[in-house]
Amino acid sequence: MMPSKKLRIVLVDDHPLVLMGIRELLAQDIHLGVEAMVSTPSELVEHLGASEPDIVVTDYSMPGDARYGDGMRFISYLRRHFPGVGIIVLTMVSNPMIVSSLYDAGVLGVVMKQDNLDALLVALALARRGLRYYPPGFRRDMSVGGEVRNLQERVDSLSPREFEVLRLFVQGASITEIAGQLHRSVTTISAQKTSAMRKLGAQNNQELISFCLEHGLF
16 A cells, blocks of 8 residues: 555444544544445445455444354455455454454454554554554564464464363363363363463463354364
């Protein structure tokens, strides 16, 4: 994208007030033009079938669309079927694994709704120059040796025993049950689970389970 080009943007959010607020924000920049505003993933796909903008700015969580879903499922669909359209994601989800996976999927930026929305203007300014926007703290939390580790690298870093413990835990087994199945001590299983969480960047059990389910790791 050339810096001199005015970006054609489609906004996607299931809250009308949010859409209007973002449109007013983007109106501050003469280099940005809102082509359309839609409230569901299905409406967006229908629009993209007729006219592909430069950028889609979409909410991450938009439940209720049975056909295309939301979250990572929907972002992955857009990347597969509309590879020429840049994607910037707005989200309340701060899970570093989810954020990292969005970048792995090819989005141009992730803007946290809890941050100042002026960050969206920064993300779009970078997108005009073909650059990615990263939310504050993302590189510090998710980098190793200065390089952002993608999902596959993090999964590959798991030892076979850690992977098996994680698989059983996500399926619903307790630490004690896993120890019994694998004929190891509870202390060993707990240590292997903790090590797997550290490698994946999960802060707690909820983050760990939701991430694994979201990405179909098992």
